[in-house]
Amino acid sequence: xxxxxxxxVTDSQIESLCKWFKSKGLDTHISKGHYQTIIGLIGDTSKxxxxxxxxxxxxESATRVSEPFKSAxxxxxxxxxxxxxxxxxxxxxxxxxxxAGPCSVENExxxxxxxxxxxxxxxxxxxxxxxxPRTSPYDFQGLREEGIExxxxxxRKTGLPIVTEIMDASHxxxxxxxxxxxxxxxxxxxxxxxxxxxxxxxxILLKRGLANTLKELLMSAEYIMAGGNENVILxxxxxxxxxxxxxxxxxxxxxxxxxxxxxxxxxVDPSHATGRARLVHPMALAAAAAGADGIMIExxxxxxxxxxDGAQSLTPKxxxxxxxxxxxxxDAIKM
Ligand code: PEP
Ligand code: MN
Numbered sequence: 001x002x003x004x005x006x007x008x009v010t011d012s013q014i015e016s017l018c019k020w021f022k023s024k025g026l027d028t029h030i031s032k033g034h035y036q037t038i039i040g041l042i043g044d045t046s047k048x049x050x051x052x053x054x055x056x057x058x059x060e061s062a063t064r065v066s067e068p069f070k071s072a073x074x075x076x077x078x079x080x081x082x083x084x085x086x087x088x089x090x091x092x093x094x095x096x097x098x099x100a101g102p103c104s105v106e107n108e109x110x111x112x113x114x115x116x117x118x119x120x121x122x123x124x125x126x127x128x129x130x131x132x133p134r135t136s137p138y139d140f141q142g143l144r145e146e147g148i149e150x151x152x153x154x155x156r157k158t159g160l161p162i163v164t165e166i167m168d169a170s171h172x173x174x175x176x177x178x179x180x181x182x183x184x185x186x187x188x189x190x191x192x193x194x195x196x197x198x199x200x201x202x203x204i205l206l207k208r209g210l211a212n213t214l215k216e217l218l219m220s221a222e223y224i225m226a227g228g229n230e231n232v233i234l235x236x237x238x239x240x241x242x243x244x245x246x247x248x249x250x251x252x253x254x255x256x257x258x259x260x261x262x263x264x265x266x267x268v269d270p271s272h273a274t275g276r277a278r279l280v281h282p283m284a285l286a287a288a289a290a291g292a293d294g295i296m297i298e299x300x301x302x303x304x305x306x307x308x309d310g311a312q313s314l315t316p317k318x319x320x321x322x323x324x325x326x327x328x329x330x331d332a333i334k335m
Contacts, residue, residue, distance in 0.1 A: 001045040001064050002075050005037040009058045014039070017058065024048065029070065031077040040065075040076035067261070069218040071225035072232070077263040083203050083231050086161035086179045089124045091233055091294045092265025096330055098323055099163060099267070099296040101127035103309035104140065105147035113301050115154040117316035121323040125180065126151065126160040127296060131167045132308060133186045140307040148174050155179075163205055163296075169196035178202070185209050185237055185272070188220050198227020205267065205296075207235040214254055218262055233265045234258055235296065238273030247275020247312070250283055255290040267294035271312045277303065280314055281322045288329040295326060 005014070014037065018028045021041060026048075029040035041048070045064070053062035065075050082093025091097045100118035105111045105128040115126045130147025132140065143150065151162045161179035166172070167187060175181055180203045187193055188209035197204050204224055208217045221232045236255060238248025250273035258266045268287035270280045284295050300306045300313035314322060 001041040001048060001050070001062060003039045003041065003053055003062045004060045005039065006058055006060045007035070009037060013058050017056075029076055033077075033079050036078070038076055038078070040070050040073070042070050067215075067218075069215070069222045069262070071230065072218050072221045072262045072264055074259075074261060074263045079263060080259075081230070081263045081265060083233055083265055085125055085163075085203055089161055089179075091267065095293070097125055097294045098123040098326065099125040099127050099294060100299045100319060100323075102129075102300045102306065103271075103298050103313065104129040104132055104142055104307055105150050105164075106143070106307050108150050108153065110301055111150050111154045112157060114299055114316065115158045115160055117301075118299050118319060118323075119158050119160055121316070121320040122327060123319075123323065124160065125163055125294075126154060126158070127163045127182075127298075128154075129308070130164050130174075131171060133165070133167055133184050134308070145174050148178065152177055166193070166197075169193050172196065172200070175202070180205050180233070183207060183220075188212055188217065191220075191223055194220055194223035195227055198224040198229045200229055201231070202229070203231040203233065204229065205233045205235055207237050207269070208239065208254070210240045210248070212239070214257055214261070218258070221262070221264060233267055233294070234262070235267045235269055236273070236292075237269040246273070246279065248273050250274060250287075252283075252286055252290045255287065255292050259291060265293035266291075267296055268292040269296040271296070271298040271309070271314075275312045277312055277314055277318070280312065281318070281325065284322050284326050285329050288326045289333060291333070297322065 026041045026043040031038045050062040080093040100123040132142035163180035165182040165184045182205040185207045238250045241249040270283035298313045299319045303310040303313040
């Protein structure tokens with residue numbers, strides 16, 4: 001249930017109202033916007049009478065929310081959330097970021113050269129996998145801690161904030177200086193990992209699982225937010241369908257749908273969604289047109305010899321062209 005307060009309500013009135021809700025066994029989530037303050041009620045609200053609430057002097061309206069996700073719900077928080085990744089770099093609430101870099105960090109020269117070229121093309125966040133979730137245990141598993149060290153070195157040299165994937169909460173100590181922590185598709189429902197990330201203050205890039213619904217994605221975001229970390233960015237990266245020409249099927253309707261349901265920013269990853277480099281450019285443009293708050297693209301200096309996901313990686317030159325076109329689409333849809 002959400003209660004929209006009347007304008008001009010004081011902090012002490014809000015506090016006593018929250019105490020009253022607490023006495024009814026409910027937790028509260030307060031969202032203060034420019035114009036409105038909204039209180040989200042978390043818990044069993046079945047015994048709360050909405051008419052009674054609306055009769056209170058400070059409440060403008062009270063509405064039941066049927067969706068099980070509360071903190072991520074736009075009804076609790078009508079304004080878009082803007083998440084600061086680093087100083088001057090944000091995603092959501094009108095801020096847009098291009099995230100680019102290799103699937104995996106392979107060596108110092110590779111990550112540094114890719115970092116420099118994606119920065120030149122307009123990317124504002126550098127990606128690179130260090131702990132890699134590979135289908136086969138015989139495939140390259142990532143450089144692990146060393147990969148994060150190399151990303152941090154590229155961050156120092158270029159000034160780009162970094163995003164890299166976590167697979168196990170016991171690795172959190174290595175992520176201290178990582179700006180944005182990615183939860184990959186395969187871990188979207190690793191609830192113990194999500195709970196641990198909820199206890200940090202780090203921005204989290206939460207990817208949609210291989211065969212998960214948008215509701216399940218939002219419930220996973222809810223796991224992180226319920227722990228106190230509200231810095232969650234949702235990522236559509238394609239889902240598994242009967243189609244075989246593409247690696248996954250990019251669900252672009254997820255962008256406006258998620259934005260309708262939630263205030264959290266939405267990023268699209270056309271690389272994993274298509275699996276083919278030549279499809280990344282058109283799908284990146286489509287994602288920008290659909291209103292994505294960010295786009296994440298795999299870029300490799302030598303895709304043919306990449307240790308992971310070479311087939312879907314753009315060269316720095318191709319990325320430059322795609323980035324320019326994405327920014328042009330962003331400008332065009334502002335009209
Ligand atoms: C990745 O971003 O490198 C990755 C493994 O993505 P996903 O979890 O979407 O497959
Ligand atoms: Mn990849």
